[in-house]
Ligand SMILES: [Fe+2]
């Protein structure tokens with residue numbers, strides 16, 4: 001499904017946006033991004049979210065993923081973002097700092113889209129339906145292959161919030177099993193979406 005762009009979230013056509021993204025990403029990640037858009041459009045249709053909004057947010061969500069650490073660190077200073085961010089890495093930066101790069105390089109100013117990018121990696125206590133869609137689409141898109149992905153897709157078809165909870169719970173369990181550092185906001189997401197507090 002190809003969404004026509006006419007709401008000016010992006011000052012150009014979908015095709016022009018796709019070309020800019022393709023130029024920034026490896027083939028592997030570009031394919032992932034197109035998969036996320038496809039999944040996001042399905043979720044948007046099922047959950048009453050504007051398709052153009054979902055398309056733009058999904059297409060740009062990993063725009064900054066292959067930027068250098070130097071670029072992210074400079075952006076944290078330039079935008080006066082929380083200096084603690086410097087203690088983290090690409091995994092966290094490409095969402096929170098990536099949103100500022102997207103604003104600057106793609107001219108996307110819509111806060112709903114930028115927030116969906118900021119929240120796509122570790123979620124948040126409060127997530128809009130668009131945030132939930134990008135978060136879940138990122139996890140279930142057709143190129144993903146991991147134990148549990150089929151269950152995640154089935155849940156997402158029926159209940160978006162339940163899919164957020166499933167993804168959050170499984171991601172955290174995976175990090176713990178591998179003794180990986182957990183970004184504090186991910187724990188807040190877990191408490192809110194999995195434990196309901
Ligand atoms: Fe990402």
Ligand SMILES: [Fe+2]
Pocket residue numbers: 032036061062138
């Ligand atoms: Fe992604």
